[in-house]
Amino acid sequence: MSAVLSLEPSYYDALKRLTLELAGITLGDDHTFLVETRLSALARKEGFENLSDMIDQLFSRGQTRLAIQIVSALLERATQFFSDRSGFEILGDKLLPTLHPLYRGGTLRILCYGCSSGQEVYSVAILASRMKDVFPDMNIEIIGVDYPSLALERAKEGRFxxxxxxxxxxxxxxVDYFTRDGEDWVVNESLRAMVSFADHNLLSDPNSLGTYQIVMFRGRLSQYSPAAVVRIMRHLSALTSANGYLMLGSQDTIGKLNYGFEKKPIALGCYVKPAEIKIEAVIEAAPVRSAPPVEYKDMYRA
Amino acid sequence: MSAVQKTCLVVDDSKMIRRVASRILRDLKFEPLEAPDGSKAMEMCKVSMPDAILLDWNMPIMDGLSFLKALRKEPNGDTPIVVFCTAERDVMKITEALEAGANEYVMKPFDSDILESKFSEAGLV
Structure with missing residues (x-):
């Protein structure tokens, strides 16, 4: 069964290359399906007559904002609440109790890097809310960042x-944390007050984001090209405070280099960043662009 | 291995819903059983308690909530994991179901991912 494609064939490969350039991620073999399903909604939102008009505009005029929107839509992940539950058990049973003595009377910050439509952020907030009785003297802030996208807008709205x-x-x-609004459910204010969201290109300089005691980037590393993995890992290290933790997916490892983390995980996919550790030299990998290049204009012609 | 296969009783007055749910449950390695209302379901439970019950709310003869309240008073009636599966989406209704002893709650329409997720949360898959 073959799907009816609305774009010229060269556009599909051009979009695949654009995604690799901007985000360091190679789309799978089903990318024509992704393009058709995900970008049609974006085209409508952006006021284009159809998908073809939007892609024409992208590659003929090279609009940076549109390029980011398109790549974000292509990369949107199907996420769910409390995904990979073992990670939440590690968070609640090990990391929060370990960090509590250090942040008693203060604020512990948790970052969800690449938060998509926000289910992970709100899941962490629910966990933190339910542990308030255990840690009444520790404030917990949860921040979600990702490429600007429709998914991130929905996350900010807290509507599911x-x-x-x-x-x-x-x-x-x-029942405890959501209110029904027509066909949707909206996150209650008590939970929303614990979280915030920001637009951020995951491959760009993370310094403006500050540092966090727990950084979550679960189940994503394998999507990235080797060059992008190096860049992402450096960013994750910079974002993790001394004695803080990096939570990757239970199937992920930090690889051959330590990036400032203890190489041996304390639990599946969970690494501590000691205050003092020698960062192993990172062999310079092929650069990954952190800002949209101008060359994507007419890229589809290549 | 049918000896270790968990049973799930699907209680719904819609034959189509029972059929769809049973197919999904088979994929989740359950042995599905079916009943068209709460009264018939109670008869079946008195003979043999299933491991799980997927329960509609609005049914003739005996509705889901009445069935659940009666079930929980039966000997071993607290053992089945009961997942309500209903078009009722009102928070008051959901709360009422939980207070009556429901373990989980599915709002129709549902798909296989939702059923798997709910049964997983209930520790059954």
Whole structure:
């Protein structure tokens, strides 16, 4: 069964190359399907007559904002609440109790790097909210960052569909932390007050984001090209405070270099960044662009 | 291995919903059983308690909530994991179901991912 494609064939490969250039991620073999399904909605939102008009505009005029929107839409992940539950057990059973003595009377900051539509951010907030009785003297802030996208806008709004709230979210949490609004469910103010979101290109300089005691980047590393992995790992290290933790997915490892973390995980995918550790030399990998290049104009012609 | 296969009783007055749910449950390695209302379901539970019950709310003869309240009073009636599966989305209704002893709650329409997620949260898959 072959799908009806609305773009010239060369555009699909050009979009695949653009995604690799801007985000360091290689789209899979199903990228024509992704382009058709995800970009059509974006084209409508951006006021284009159809998908073809939007892509024509991108490659003929080279609009930076549009390029980022398009790549973000292509990379949007299907996420669910409390995804990879073992990570939340590590967070609640090990990391928060370990960090509590250090941040008693203060604020502990958690970053969800690449938060997509926000389910992970709100899941962490629910966990933190339920542990308030255990750590009444520790304030917890959760920040989610990702490329600007429709998904991130929905995360900021805290609005989820009937189907989204039924994937991974126990019904008692739905009742306690959400309010029904028509067909959707909206996060309650008590939870929303604990979280914030920001637009951020994951491959760009992270210094403006500050540092965090826990940085979560779970289950994403394998999507990235080797050059982009090096860059991302450096950013994750810079974002993690001394004695802080990096949470990758349970299947992920930091690889051959330590990037300032202890090489041996304290739990599956979870690494500590000691105050003193020799950072192993990082062999300079092929550069990955942190800002949209101008060359993507007419890229589809290549 | 049918000896270790968990049973799930699907209680719904819609034959189509029972059929769809049973197919999903088979994929989740359950042995599905079916009942068209709470009264028939209670008869079946008195013979043999299933491991799980997927329960509609609005049904003729005996509705889901009445069935659940009666079930929890039966000997071993506290053992089945009960997942409500209903078009009722009102928070008051959900709370009422939980207070009556429901373990989880699915709002129709549902798909296989939702059922798997709910049964996983209930520790059944």
């Amino acid at each position: 569909t009937h189907f989204e709230v039924q994937r991974g979210l126990p019904i008692r949490h739905l």
